[in-house]
Amino acid sequence: EVQLLESGGGLVQPGGSLRLSCAASGFTFSSYAMSWVRQAPGKGLEWVSVITGSGRSTDYSDSVKGRFTISRDNSKNMLYLQMNSLRAEDTAVYYCAKEPSRIYCSGNVCYLDFWGQGTLVTVSS
């Protein structure tokens, strides 16, 4: 059974930093790309970042490019999101999500077949 468990959320001041983690189990972690998706309170879903299974390739939404860094440790089945220069508009629940095998995708762009429970990040003074 696929399980994804995020941690690391909390309250941080504008301009501050936070590192989110996602512990994965129930599948061969290194074989799948992983994404972060966020949801501001009462709002819709916004894709944030993706990393390939090997970790060699990453991509970001324009709203976080240059401030957030996605990474993974395949030896530990862990996914990370380093968030710097945080702004009030980054306040959201952050979900880690697994992408399916690349055969189901359009090149390196895919949907999300399993989601974690999410961790809340609040940016406020």
Next chain:
Amino acid sequence: DIQMTQSPSSLSASVGDRVTITCRASQGISMYLAWYQQKPGKVPKLLIYAASTLQPGVPSRFSGSGSGTDFTLTISSLQPEDFATYYCQNYNSAPRTFGQGTKVDIK
């Protein structure tokens, strides 16, 4: 970026009703369209990918259709557990983009 527009933004329906939600892409995305269901306070759940392929375990009352720019999610007979918000997602090209959501609530 490809913009995804859902309609309606919300609807009220009764148990047993047939419900249709539309998703329109700002440019053609072939069949690279997924649908998700999110219940209040819960995690999004994948329902459909490739516009019409049901994720294993999803009830057959859910169906998807469309290609290019216009897509539809249909619930053939609405059940109490189907009251939720539904999102479409483009995965034809980066960045992955979601529709704004359609909230289905009880009439």
